[in-house]
Amino acid sequence: MIQLGMKQFISYFLGLMFLTMSVVHAAPNLEVNTPAINALKNSMQARHTALASHYESGAIGLTANGLIAVRDAKALPLKDRRGINALVASENSDRSRLYKEVAVANSHPEWEASIQDAFAGRWIDKAQGGWYYQSAGAWQKK
Amino acid sequence: MVASSIKQFLSTLLLATLFFTSQMAYAVSSIQVSVGSIDSPLGQIKDAQFHVDLKGKKPKLNLIAAVKPQSEPDFIPFKLVCGTLLSGRAGYIDCLDGQLTSSIVNAPFSAHVTQQPTQLSFDILFNGINFSDATGLHAAEGLVGDLQFNAKKKNAVWQWDGQLNWDEGEVFWEPFYFGDAGSAFSAKGYANTKYIVVEDARLLVKDVGEMHAMGKIDAKTKQLFDVKVNAQQVDFDGLYTLLLKPTLERSTFGSLVVSGKANWQFAMKDAQPANFQLKLMDANIEDKNGKFAFNHVNANIPWDYDIPQNISLEYENGYLLNLPLGQTKLKAELNRYALTAPELVLPLLDGALCFKDVSAAWLGKNWFWHLRMDLIPIDLNQFSTALGWPVMEGQISGQVPLVTYASKQLSMDGAMTFNVFDGTVGMKxxxxxxxxxxxxxxxxxLTVWKLDLAELTRTYRFGVIEGKLDGDVKGLELENWKAVKFDASLQTSADDQRKKISQRAVENIAALGGEGTAAALQRTFLRFFDNFNYDKIGISCKLRRDMCEMGGVAATPEGYIIVKGSGIPSVNVNGYNKQVSLTDLLSRIKRITDGNSIVIVK
Incomplete structure (x- = not known):
């Protein structure tokens, strides 16, 4: 019980510290543009055509950490399951790189994790009705 | 694994049923057997309920049980039904209108099984098998075909042969997809207590061609020992689409359009790769993302674990990152996991990249390359046009003492030289x-020596400036071939003699500065002169992202001097904007050099 209390205290303390830091630091500019970010966006845009139908069928969903995952390959005809893992891996590679590049473009490489969190929320907010996203470890249909 | 275990279990079951049916008495209306559990090296079966119904004209079999193959964490309940169970004599059994059902498989079938002390054979017709594991990444739908197998025992050795015909349906076995039925597989060989030997296996894959294989498998561990696979004149597109692309999806070669024919052979000895050979005949390879293409490729790439092999690769033409490649013939030696070649010449535009003392090694799933490079002069006009850069006149040449490529990083120790606009640009x-x-x-x-401004300004229709420039671009950084960082400084060469600038060039330089730049051009008087003398021209830009911190030959309280006049008539051009966007600057240069706008100096 005491241990739990201490844990809660540390959580509150860290939360307070984070809030204070957020006030002190400028918010990251998620719209920043660099040739690298443009290249990543173009690469993701080109892939989106292939991904969109998978989001709609529920085969692929948005994860809580700003990436995507195969949710249910069985939602697809067999021929459309080809390359689905590679597609997800390539998209995640671009997304991870995007978060890193946005942090670098903001001159704060150490912001990568919080930028990834911010994007995660954005992807889910922008997701179309019927797409799946992860929340508290479970898949939810938007 | 699940399917094969079920198949084995099915044979056992049918044989057990045979035992009952062959000894049945007419007074018996049904036979029911319950088994708590059966353990085997392949897995476990539990809660088995056999029920043979003898009441009707045609005996029926029902079996309910749960199977747990060793590879699976949980028991999988299944049901097996034989609509008609026939057994004319001992050792022969027919299961007609059969159906195997579980959470992962639904398989309608008819089977004929013969089991004798020295003979085992079965013929299974399957008619619409659906199978899927929990993830859906290993699945089959609507499989129709037949499987025949015969084995005869002689002197403790089983001689066997089998044939699988696949008439309808599709299979996805991550990452491979076999969508077109029409493939067939046949094999024969022998088996003893130690090994299962495949003497001749023939695999006919629709849209690819025929492959032959032989091999030896450990009977207990199922490990593959000696294998030889041989495919002649197979369709390269079919081979790539069906077998190569799925394993290369995320690599540089994962998005290709290919055509041509291929011969392919591969051998393993004692469970280790022993030799390999790939021959490509008049193949075409093109990256869908437009990064490279090689046309009319002929290649012979043999590899042997013990003996060094000579490989050759030729193509008629192609391109790499928009740079046209000429006819190329490459030869090298492949020694286990290392490649060496005294010289590889890669014709590029009107020149060539000449790689010398090439050595490469495959270590830890990565290639490591070391080589020297001589550039056989390449026309810079064609080179810059091909890359979509501003057109430049001159040549690229040079010698690079060491080029290395490792972990997706290419680096050069040494300098390359661009002979450009009658001057020299060194890159290191x-x-x-x-x-x-x-x-x-x-x-x-980059370091710039004696760049001829007359040639430069003529090329870009900038007005004429006579004189030479020296300077450097330190810490140049390109992101996707766009400059994002450098410290550049260019100024009139120290020993330069003839220094003249035309009125149009003065106006254009002034216009580059945008609204904030003004020319100290006394138009009322100086407009009658076409040319002016100057003492120095200089410009510097410290680029960070898109912002240039500008400078000139000297600073003024308000800005910097770009052109410092001299003699009579003379003119000064001053810059006032210390921070200039590179994008804006480039678009202004483009406007001016395109000659589409009239520049007005205020």
Missing amino acids: NLRIDDPLGVVTRMYAD
Whole structure:
């Protein structure tokens, strides 16, 4: 019980510290543009055509950490399951790189994790009705 | 694994049923057997309920049980039904209108099984098998075909042969998809207590061709020992689409359009790769993302674990990152996991990249390359046009004492020389990260000597400036071939003699500065002169992202001097904007050099 209390205290303390830091630091500019970010966006845009139908069928969903995952390959005809893992891996590679590049473009490489969190929320907010996203470890249909 | 275990279990079950049916008495209306559990090296079966119904004209079999193959964490309940169970004599059994059902498989079938002390054979017709594991990444739908197998025992050795015909349906076995039925597989061989030997296996794959294989498998561990696979004149497109692409999806070669024919052979000895040979005949290979293409490729790539092999690769033409490649013949030696070649010449535009003392090694799933490079002069006009750069006149040449490529990073120790606009640009400390990836970064340091401004300004229709420039571009960084960082400084060469600038060039330089730049041009008087003398021209830009911190030959309280006049008539051009966007600057240069706008000096 005491241990739990201490844990809660540390959580509150860290939360307070984070809030204070957020006030002190400028918010990251998620719209920043660099040739690298443009290249990543173009690469993701080109892939989106292939991904969109998978989001709609529920085969692929948005994860809580700003990436995507195969949710249910069985939602697809067999021929459309080809390359689905590679597609997800390539998209995640671009997304991870995007978060890193946005942090670098903001001159704060150490912001990568919080930028990834911010994007995660954005992807889910922008997701179309019927797409799946992860929340508290479970898949939810938007 | 699940399917094969079920198949084995099915044979056992049918044989057990045979035992009951062959000894049945007419007074018996049904036979029911319950088994708590059966353990085997392949897995476990529990809660088995056999029920043979003898009441009707045609005996029926029902079996309910749960199977747990060793590879699976849980028991999988299943049901097996034989609509008609026939057994004319001992050792022969027919299961007609059969159905195997579980959470992962639904398999309608009819089977004929013969089991004798020295003979085992079965013929299974399957008619619409659906199968899927929990993830859906290993699945089959609507499989129709037949499987025949015969084995005869002689002197403790089983001689066997089998044939699988696949008439309808599709299979996805991550990452491979076999969508077109029409493939067939046949094999024969022998088996003893130690090994299962495949003497001749023939695999006919629709849209690819025919492959032959032989091999030896450990009977207990199922490990593959000796294998030889041989495919002649197979369709390269079919081979790539069906077998190569799925394993290369995320690599540089994962998105190709290919055509041509291929011969392929592969051998393993004692569970280790022993030799390999790939021959490509008049193949075409093109990256869908437009990064490279090779046309009319003929290649012979043999490899042997013990004996060094000579490999050759030729193509008629192609391109790499928009740079046209000429006819090329490459030869090298492949010694286990290392490649060496005294010289590889890669014709490029009107010149060539000449790689010398090439050595490469495959270590830890990565290639490491070391080589020297001589550039056989390449026309800079064609080179810059091909890359979509501003057109430049001159040649690229040079010698690079050491080029290395490792972990997707290309770097050069030594200098390359560009003979450009009658001057020289030296490039050193070149490094390119992930040259064929989504985000490519290039780093280099450039030094400029005696760039002829007359040639430069004539090329870009900028007005005429006579004189020469020296300077450097330190810490150049390109992101996807666009400059994002450098410290550049260019100024009139020290020993330069003839220094003249035309009125149009003065106006254009002034216009580059945008609204904030003004020319100290006394138009009322100086407009009658076409040319002016100058003492120095100089411009510097410290680029960070898109912002240039500008400078000139000297600073003034308000800004900097770009052109410092001299003699009579003379003119000064001053810059006032210390911070200039590179994008704006380039678009202004483009407007001016395109000659589409009239520049007005205020």
